[in-house]
Structure formats: structure tokens, C-alpha cells
Amino acid sequence: xxxxxxxxxxxxxxxxxxxxxxxxxxxxxxxxxxxxxxxxxxxxxxxxxxxxxxxxxxxxxxxxxxxxxxxxxxxxxxxxxxxxxxxxxxxxxxxxxxxxxxxxxxxxxxxxxxxxxxxxxxxxxxxxxxxxxxxxxxxxxxxxxxxxxxxxxxxxxxxxxxxxxxxxxxxxxxxxxxxxxxxxxxxxxxxxxxxxxxxxxxxxxxxxxxxxxxxxxxxxxxxxxxxxxxxxxxxxxxxxxxxxxxxxxxxxxxxxxxxxxxxxxxxxxxxxxxxxxxxxxxxxxxxxxxxxxxxxxxxxxxxxxxxxxxxxxxxxxxxxxxxxxxxxxxxxxxxxxxxxxxxxxxxxxxxxxxxxxxxxxxxxxxxxxxxxxxxxxxxxxxxxxxxxxxxxxxxxxxxxxxxxxxxxxxxxxxxxxxxxxxxxxxxxxxxxxxxxxxxxxxxxxxxxxxxxxxx
Numbered sequence: 001x002x003x004x005x006x007x008x009x010x011x012x013x014x015x016x017x018x019x020x021x022x023x024x025x026x027x028x029x030x031x032x033x034x035x036x037x038x039x040x041x042x043x044x045x046x047x048x049x050x051x052x053x054x055x056x057x058x059x060x061x062x063x064x065x066x067x068x069x070x071x072x073x074x075x076x077x078x079x080x081x082x083x084x085x086x087x088x089x090x091x092x093x094x095x096x097x098x099x100x101x102x103x104x105x106x107x108x109x110x111x112x113x114x115x116x117x118x119x120x121x122x123x124x125x126x127x128x129x130x131x132x133x134x135x136x137x138x139x140x141x142x143x144x145x146x147x148x149x150x151x152x153x154x155x156x157x158x159x160x161x162x163x164x165x166x167x168x169x170x171x172x173x174x175x176x177x178x179x180x181x182x183x184x185x186x187x188x189x190x191x192x193x194x195x196x197x198x199x200x201x202x203x204x205x206x207x208x209x210x211x212x213x214x215x216x217x218x219x220x221x222x223x224x225x226x227x228x229x230x231x232x233x234x235x236x237x238x239x240x241x242x243x244x245x246x247x248x249x250x251x252x253x254x255x256x257x258x259x260x261x262x263x264x265x266x267x268x269x270x271x272x273x274x275x276x277x278x279x280x281x282x283x284x285x286x287x288x289x290x291x292x293x294x295x296x297x298x299x300x301x302x303x304x305x306x307x308x309x310x311x312x313x314x315x316x317x318x319x320x321x322x323x324x325x326x327x328x329x330x331x332x333x334x335x336x337x338x339x340x341x342x343x344x345x346x347x348x349x350x351x352x353x354x355x356x357x358x359x360x361x362x363x364x365x366x367x368x369x370x371x372x373x374x375x376x377x378x379x380x381x382x383x384x385x386x387x388x389x390x391x392x393x394x395x396x397x398x399x400x401x402x403x404x405x406x407x408x409x410x411x412x413x414x415x416x417x418x419x420x421x422x423x424x425x426x427x428x429x430x431x432x433x434x435x436x437x438x439x440x441x442x443x444x445x446x447x448x449x450x451x452x453x454x455x
Contacts, residue, residue, distance in 0.1 A: 002046045006107045009039050013104040017097040024092050029070035032100045036067060039107060047115065052229040052240055054385060054402065055110070057222060057409035059103075060244075064287035065360065065413050066099035066294060072281050073288070082289045082357060085348055088299045095298045095363075098371070102362045102378045109382020118393040120230050127188030127435075134434045135184065136197070139177040143204060146170050154211050169321035175216055176426040178204065180434075182223040183403040186231040198224075214251060214286075219407035221247070226406050230393070252283040290358050290414040293344050297363035300347060301370065307343075312368050314339035315418035319425060340364040340416050364416040377417060400427050 012035065021028050040059050049055060070092050073080045078089075147154050178201070185197050201224070205217040225243070229235045235243075281288065310333070317324040317338070328335045336342035336351060341359035348357060365377045388405065391398035404423045412419040 002043065003108075003111045005042060005046075006039070006104070006111050009035070010101075010104040010108045013097070013101045017094070017101050020093045020097050022090070022093075024070075024074070024089055026071060026075055028093055029067070029096050032096055033067050033071055036063060036100060036103065039104070043107065043111075047111070049389075050229065050234075051237055052226055052235060054389075054406045054409050057406060058413065061287055061410040061413040062099070062103060062361070064281070064284040065290045066362065067096065068281055068284070068288050069291040070096050080288075081285060083292050085292070087292055087295045091295050091299045091302075095294045098298060098366060098374065099294060099362045101371075102365070102374050105375055105378035106382040106385075109379040109384075110386050112379075112383060113386045113390065115386070116390045118390075120393045122187065122394065122396055122399055124188040127184060131435050132184070132189060132193070132197075135177070135181055136200070138430075138434065139174075139181045140200075142170070142174045142177050146174055147207070172318075172422060172426060173430075175219075176423055176430055178216065178220055179223060179404060179407055179423065180400070180427055180431060182220045182407075183227050183400065185224070186227050215411050218251065218410060222409070223403050223407045227403065248283045252285070287410075287414060290360050293340075293358055293360040294363045296347060297340070297344055297360065297367045301367045306366075306370050306373075307337075307368050309368050310337060311340050311343050312364060312416065312418060314342075315416055315421055318422050340367060343367070359415045361413045361415070361417050381417075396431075397428065400424075400431055 016028075016032065043049070043055070044051065069080070069083070073083070074089075074092065181197070182201055185201065186194060189197065201220065205220055209217050225235070225240075229240075313327075313333075314324050314335070317327055324335060324338060327333060328338065334346075334351065336346040339359070340363065341356060344359055344363075345353050345355070345357045349355065362374065365374050369377070385405065388398050388402050392402035393399070401424055404427055405420050408420040408423065
């Protein structure tokens with residue numbers, strides 16, 4: 001039944017896309033908004049899936065990134081935030097319809113396979129005290145060593161966030177070790193160990209928030225929520241929505257403070273003034289502003305042509321540290337041309353900008369391979385997510401993949417289609433090393449107390 005419903009939504013989205021009004025239409029964009037919401041409500045009711053899932057976080061981010069601006073801002077405040085930079089208003093209808101087609105394709109792929117509802121069956125006994133200690137040591141060693149090496153620059157906020165987190169292989173390994181630590185925190189630990197490990201992780205998240213980073217902290221918090229819900233106890237839907245409300249308010253404050261700081265106007269008066277003028281949707285402004293990227297890149301592709309994968313190349317080259325730099329220098333391809341966020345920023349500011357405009361998952365695929373590419377890519381994404389959902393409760397490998405996907409569910413929407421690829425590969429390699437090659441490695445001075453407690 002759900003499969004048929006989503007196929008009908010896909011057909012409906014294609015009809016809307018093929019019959020797009022030439023000029024901006026509020027009613028047209030509102031119809032797409034309502035259709036998106038109805039499709040999601042039907043999915044969660046009929047599928048029985050919990051809200052604390054990849055599907056919810058992915059839908060939440062994609063909705064605010066692609067559908068809020070045309071109905072909530074453009075009619076009354078078209079120059080909101082980065083929208084004050086010029087873009088073609090005539091592309092709003094088409095781009096909004098394209099995003100709905102992409103999501104309908106994803107949903108069709110998501111429900112195409114037969115869903116197997118499984119209880120969580122991963123054996124916690126396989127995660128020995130040695131594995132937990134090895135993971136803790138690797139995680140803390142990488143994090144502390146890197147922070148010390150960066151020094152005061154770590155706390156310079158936006159500059160560090162752009163220059164290091166997005167490009168540094170060292171930070172990638174820290175991210176992956178932290179993600180593994182978070183996803184296995186509730187597996188194979190006694191109560192005292194869980195509390196200690198949770199405190200360590202929360203302190204790490206707080207430290208990175210102070211540095212100006214939000215991607216890693218948010219991803220880790222989402223992983224903790226999902227694994228707690230799967231392993232420890234089910235979180236009631238109303239409690240979860242309350243957590244989401246608190247979370248978005250906190251991240252809105254962090255975003256406002258960081259934005260004011262970057263613009264040189266950080267003060268209590270400026271902050272309170274911004275808060276007084278805020279719209280009800282401004283809590284998600286870091287998502288909403290990425291809607292402009294969809295407009296500019298769709299418009300560029302329609303008028304100039306597609307990149308045929310060049311603008312997605314960096315995501316593949318990043319699998320090998322510094323391979324992107326090597327290819328750029330060897331073949332004379334600017335780094336900005338090899339990933340969608342850089343290309344999008346280049347279109348507005350040229351080379352060498354210290355201010356990035358970000359990307360957009362739908363625009364990333366459309367810029368590279370056009371409309372047919374969007375159809376294929378998002379159906380494949382849905383099929384892949386469906387396959388992972390069928391396996392993650394019974395397979396450690398798929399559990400890792402699912403947690404990485406969940407942790408990236410929000411930011412892949414505002415970045416690029418292949419964003420989770422490197423963290424998935426690195427996490428699986430790191431897990432294999434720690435749980436296979438180093439499984440019998442002994443840290444007696446750390447393990448004696450842990451072993452005694454387990455007994």
C-alpha cells in the first residue's frame with residue numbers, strides 16, 4: 001500500500017514539474033509544501049517507523065532547505081539573509097518542483113523493497129572491555145593531539161571551522177572516532193562506564209561548539225539519540241519533539257552569536273535586536289539560506305550546462321587524504337570546481353573567498369547530471385537507505401553505516417549527495433582495526449577495574 005502511494009506521489013511530482021508556472025506562484029509552492037508534509041505523515045503512520053530515525057532528520061532538513069523560503073519569506077522578505085545576493089526569481093517554481101521530484105524519487109526507492117521489522121539483535125557481548133578502551137584511547141588521542149597542535153586558532157570560530165573542519169583529514173579521523181565512540185556507547189558497557197563515557201563525549205561536544213563547529217556536535221547528538229532509542233529505551237514521540245525544540249533553539253542562539261561575531265557586531269544589543277526581529281522560522285535559518293544555492297545552481301546548469309561529475313569529484317577524491325589537492329595541482333583544476341559548495345561560492349565571489357555559501361543536495365546532482373541524474377540518484381538513495389534499515393538491527397556493519405547516515409542526515413542536505421561516503425568508509429576501517437586487529441591488545445592498568453565491575 002505504502003509503495004503504491006509513494007509511486008502516485010512521484011507521478012504527481014512529475015506532473016507538477018512538467019507543468020511549472022513561468023512566473024513565481026505562491027499557490028504552486030504552497031501546494032508542493034502541503035504535498036511534502038502529507039507524504040511524510042502517511043509514511044510514518046503506515047510504516048510504523050519511529051520519528052527518531054534517518055527518515056525524520058533527512059526530511060526535516062530537506063524541508064527547511066528547499067520549501068520554506070518560497071512561501072514564508074519570498075512574498076514578504078525576499079532579501080532575507082544571503083538572498084540579498086542576486087539570483088533569478090523565475091527559477092523558484094522550477095527549483096521547488098525539482099526538489100519535490102527528488103524527494104518523491106527517494107521515497108519511492110525507500111518503500112520499494114519489502115520492509116523487515118526486526119528487534120535490535122546485535123550482541124553486546126562482542127564488544128569487549130579491550131575494544132571500548134582501545135576506542136576511547138584512539139578517540140581522545142586524536143582529539144587532544146589535534147586541538148593542542150592547532151592551539152588558540154581552534155577557538156577562532158568561523159575561520160577555523162571553514163579552513164580545518166571541511167578539508168583536514170586529521171579532523172575527518174577525529175569525527176569518525178567520535179562517531180564510533182557515540183554509536184557504541186550504549187553497547188557492552190556497565191552502568192558506570194556508560195555514565196563516564198557519556199560525560200567525556202558531552203565535554204568533547206561542548207568544546208567543539210566553543211570552536212565554532214556545529215556539524216560534528218549535532219551529528220554526535222543525533223547518533224546518541226538514535227542509539228539510546230534503539231538500545232536503552234524508547235523515547236516517547238512528545239519527549240523527542242521537545243528535545244528537537246530545545247535543540248533548534250540552542251543552535252539558533254549559537255548561529256546568531258557566530259553570525260554577529262563574523263560580521264564584527266557581536267554585542268548583547270545586536271543579539272536582542274536580531275531576536276526581536278526574528279521570524280518563527282528563523283530557528284532554521286542555517287538550513288533555509290541554502291535554498292538560494294538550489295536556485296543559483298539550477299539556473300546556472302540550465303543556462304551554461306552540466307559539469308558531468310566534475311563538481312562531485314572531491315567527494316570521491318577525499319577518500320584518499322590529499323588526493324584532491326594532488327589532482328587539482330597536477331591537472332590544473334581549481335579545488336572550488338570539484339565540490340558543489342566551493343563552486344557555488346565561486347559563482348558569487350570568485351576565488352579566494354573567506355565566506356562560503358554552502359551547497360544543496362538536489363542542486364549537487366542536478367548541476368552534475370541534470371534531471372535524469374536527479375531521478376536516478378534519489379531512487380538509488382532511497383533503495384540504499386531501505387536496504388540499510390532492513391539490516392542495521394542485526395548487523396554491526398550496517399549499524400555503523402546507519403549511524404553515520406543518521407549523523408549526516410541534516411548536513412548532507414546542505415552540502416552534497418556523497419557527503420556520507422568518506423565517514424562510512426573510514427568508520428568501517430577504524431572499527432575493523434580496533435575490533436579485529438587490536439581485539440586482544442591489553443591495557444591492564446585500565447581494564448582491571450572495568451573487568452571487575454562487569455563480573
